Amino acid sequence: MRAGQIQYSFYTFQTCFRRSLCYSKPVSNKSRLGVLGSGKGSNFVAIANAITTGKIPAEVALVLSDVESAGILSHARARKIPAKFISPGKFRTKLDEDAERAYVGALRKARVDLIVLAGFMRVLKGEFLRAFEGRIVNIHPSLLPSFPGLEAWKQALDHGVKETGCTVHFVDAGVDAGAIIGQQTVPVLNGDTPETLHQRIHAAEHELYPKCVAAIARGEISIVGRRVIWKKN
Numbered sequence: 001m002r003a004g005q006i007q008y009s010f011y012t013f014q015t016c017f018r019r020s021l022c023y024s025k026p027v028s029n030k031s032r033l034g035v036l037g038s039g040k041g042s043n044f045v046a047i048a049n050a051i052t053t054g055k056i057p058a059e060v061a062l063v064l065s066d067v068e069s070a071g072i073l074s075h076a077r078a079r080k081i082p083a084k085f086i087s088p089g090k091f092r093t094k095l096d097e098d099a100e101r102a103y104v105g106a107l108r109k110a111r112v113d114l115i116v117l118a119g120f121m122r123v124l125k126g127e128f129l130r131a132f133e134g135r136i137v138n139i140h141p142s143l144l145p146s147f148p149g150l151e152a153w154k155q156a157l158d159h160g161v162k163e164t165g166c167t168v169h170f171v172d173a174g175v176d177a178g179a180i181i182g183q184q185t186v187p188v189l190n191g192d193t194p195e196t197l198h199q200r201i202h203a204a205e206h207e208l209y210p211k212c213v214a215a216i217a218r219g220e221i222s223i224v225g226r227r228v229i230w231k232k233n
């Protein structure tokens, strides 16, 4: 391992992230995931299925949602995974301070190693980011850094790109801005509508997200500056 290279491990990553140089052992036992989502939860299902079939050496310790009726909660409960609605508080696009505290408390109590955002429609800030610095991942429906923000598939279609896709990335204080872990491309076809393109991107997400979470859980990635290096590539 070269100087400046960080080998990823849930247990040491926080410290390493600050020092930006670290030597650590890969994760050996099962990682505990905390999954946050606001919607139907198809990415959660893809990850849960990959865990069941042994592709990800992890368990989902807790699923949280800011939407009481979100499908992701029903999917988790159907699998007997602890799942909880926690009210987001008074803001529309972020958690208020009490909610932030409640989310962090629940995730700490569940002893999660990695936070997996699967369609969580609120920007994480302050205390949440500090509590899980370098241990939060997200999936975004475009090839970042193109088309951050909402309805990325529609942005791509309106812009006229011939290829778009999805990106799994670490979460930092920016919007869809953290280090990129993995990307999968999707062609834009002549007859595409926002809906057909979104569907194709969604299918790609269900392949990409489990692969990225598995690589993290197995300690198979390291970070050099903004670059995430896959050991098996």
Ligand code: GRF
Pocket (backbone or CB within 6 Å): 037, 038, 039, 040, 041, 042, 043, 044, 118, 119, 120, 139, 140, 141, 202, 205
């Ligand atoms: C996905 O398109 C993801 O890229 C975005 O939110 C959507 C979540 O979908 N962040 P689902 O709830 O996992 O089906």
